[in-house]
Amino acid sequence: MPPVESPNTKIRPSSSSINDKGHLVIGGLDTVDLAEQFGTPLWVMDETTITAAVAAYKEGLSAYPDSLVLYAGKAFLCLSMCHLLRRHGIGLDVVSGGELHTACQASFPAENIYLHGNNKSEGEIRQALIAGNVKIVVDSESELSLVASIARQLGRRARILLRLIPGVEPDTHQHIVTGHEESKFGLALTDLFPVVRKIISLDSAVELIGLHSHIGSQSHAMEPYWQMIDILADCFVDLQASFGLRLSQIDVGGGLGIAYNDNDRPTPIYEWAKGIAEHVTSSFQQRCLPLPKLLVEPGRSIAGTAGVTLYRAGHKKRLPSGLTYLFLDGGMADNPRPITYDARYTAAIANRMNAPAPLTPLSLAGRYCESGDIIIKEAFLSAESGDLIAVFGTGAYNLSMASNYNRTGRPACILLSAGKAEIIVERETVDDLLRQDRVPERLLR
Numbered sequence: 075m076p077p078v079e080s081p082n083t084k085i086r087p088s089s090s091s092i093n094d095k096g097h098l099v100i101g102g103l104d105t106v107d108l109a110e111q112f113g114t115p116l117w118v119m120d121e122t123t124i125t126a127a128v129a130a131y132k133e134g135l136s137a138y139p140d141s142l143v144l145y146a147g148k149a150f151l152c153l154s155m156c157h158l159l160r161r162h163g164i165g166l167d168v169v170s171g172g173e174l175h176t177a178c179q180a181s182f183p184a185e186n187i188y189l190h191g192n193n194k195s196e197g198e199i200r201q202a203l204i205a206g207n208v209k210i211v212v213d214s215e216s217e218l219s220l221v222a223s224i225a226r227q228l229g230r231r232a233r234i235l236l237r238l239i240p241g242v243e244p245d246t247h248q249h250i251v252t253g254h255e256e257s258k259f260g261l262a263l264t265d266l267f268p269v270v271r272k273i274i275s276l277d278s279a280v281e282l283i284g285l286h287s288h289i290g291s292q293s294h295a296m297e298p299y300w301q302m303i304d305i306l307a308d309c310f311v312d313l314q315a316s317f318g319l320r321l322s323q324i325d326v327g328g329g330l331g332i333a334y335n336d337n338d339r340p341t342p343i344y345e346w347a348k349g350i351a352e353h354v355t356s357s358f359q360q361r362c363l364p365l366p367k368l369l370v371e372p373g374r375s376i377a378g379t380a381g382v383t384l385y386r387a388g389h390k391k392r393l394p395s396g397l398t399y400l401f402l403d404g405g406m407a408d409n410p411r412p413i414t415y416d417a418r419y420t421a422a423i424a425n426r427m428n429a430p431a432p433l434t435p436l437s438l439a440g441r442y443c444e445s446g447d448i449i450i451k452e453a454f455l456s457a458e459s460g461d462l463i464a465v466f467g468t469g470a471y472n473l474s475m476a477s478n479y480n481r482t483g484r485p486a487c488i489l490l491s492a493g494k495a496e497i498i499v500e501r502e503t504v505d506d507l508l509r510q511d512r513v514p515e516r517l518l519r
């Protein structure tokens with residue numbers, strides 16, 4: 075078998091190249107033409123990369139008897155993404171009524187949807203139970219009571235997993251670790267038994283089918299996953315020994331990183347998935363437990379590398395200190411990651427890909443009214459006003475975290491496939507923003 079392509083190890087989308095004009099090409103299309111046709115800023119998603127990432131996960135898990143990839147919708151979600159993933163036959167992790175509604179509108183099979191979140195509303199739980207066999211990942215004891223009471227009202231049975239805090243930390247930024255002991259997500263291990271007692275005392279409204287942990291995001295190492303899997307396997311043993319419970323699912327979360335910069339060395343998707351499957355197998359076999367259904371929840375590593383943001387460079391300004399700013403026509407509103415947790419990116423001049431790199435860097439700054447709105451602090455690009463700037467690795471946590479700061483509309487998003495570019499999210503206009511505004515009559519006088 076040829077080596078499985080794992081797009082998360084590369085900075086650029088799988089289908090990118092440079093044409094004879096020196097322009098960046100993605101999915102067979104010249105990005106200079108795309109910017110002309112659709113305007114900037116523009117979110118570009120490469121379907122080939124998404125498909126390759128999904129295939130790498132599936133291939134990595136293929137030796138495990140029963141598994142399902144749940145794409146973490148929080149990374150990037152819209153109707154077309156749901157349709158695309160549905161066609162690939164994978165599942166979905168959603169964290170809000172909005173994400174769940176989007177999935178249902180795209181005819182996503184309910185039994186492959188898992189509802190997460192640390193503060194699900196009554197409405198969201200109801201929505202999940204009405205949608206069908208959506209699994210609910212319960213985050214706290216009080217949420218368990220709410221799920222049970224809503225299930226009873228509806229005359230349905232809620233199939234739940236419990237999210238546990240394994241006390242394991244991955245090698246990533248503090249804002250995106252979730253498995254440490256003081257995490258706001260999940261139940262402490264010491265609360266597992268009391269909560270399970272409560273589930274058993276409830277009538278058949280709630281059925282506990284599995285355990286879940288997610289240790290964090292943009293992780294490069296495997297060791298924290300081994301620890302987390304062993305901790306969950308111990309919980310399976312304890313629950314069987316103490317309550318006779320035989321849980322059928324283990325959900326190890328997502329979190330595999332992508333290469334944003336040359337120095338990033340994430341584990342390739344295929345190896346991560348294969349490693350997870352092998353470790354779950356050995357961990358459960360060592361404990362003489364049957365293998366549960368294995369769920370993994372990648373978000374960033376499926377959508378991240380597929381995305382490129384195209385910006386038009388505006389004014390250039392050199393300060394007496396020597397610092398040079400090149401301003402982009404977007405910034406923190408379409409990509410809040412640099413200002414939120416100092417995320418680092420790689421950029422290129424899409425219309426002059428072969429331009430030699432200068433010795434001194436410039437700062438690619440956004441157009442928004444915050445000093446911290448800098449997309450790349452030090453970009454070694456000989457870019458000028460009017461150039462088209464491509465920022466790579468923006469497919470995850472950009473569109474989904476975007477805002478209307480400074481009352482600007484969010485960019486359009488296009489999907490590239492087989493030499494075709496199709497809009498999957500329309501550009502917001504000022505009229506779209508005005509549409510939500512209301513003026514009390516008294517202010518009009």
Ligand SMILES: Cc1ncc(COP(=O)(O)O)c(C=O)c1O
Nearest residue numbers: 146288291328329371372373374
């Ligand atoms: C429960 C859960 N699953 C999956 C993910 C996806 O993580 P990533 O995009 O890093 O793969 C997250 C991200 O925060 C999460 O909280």
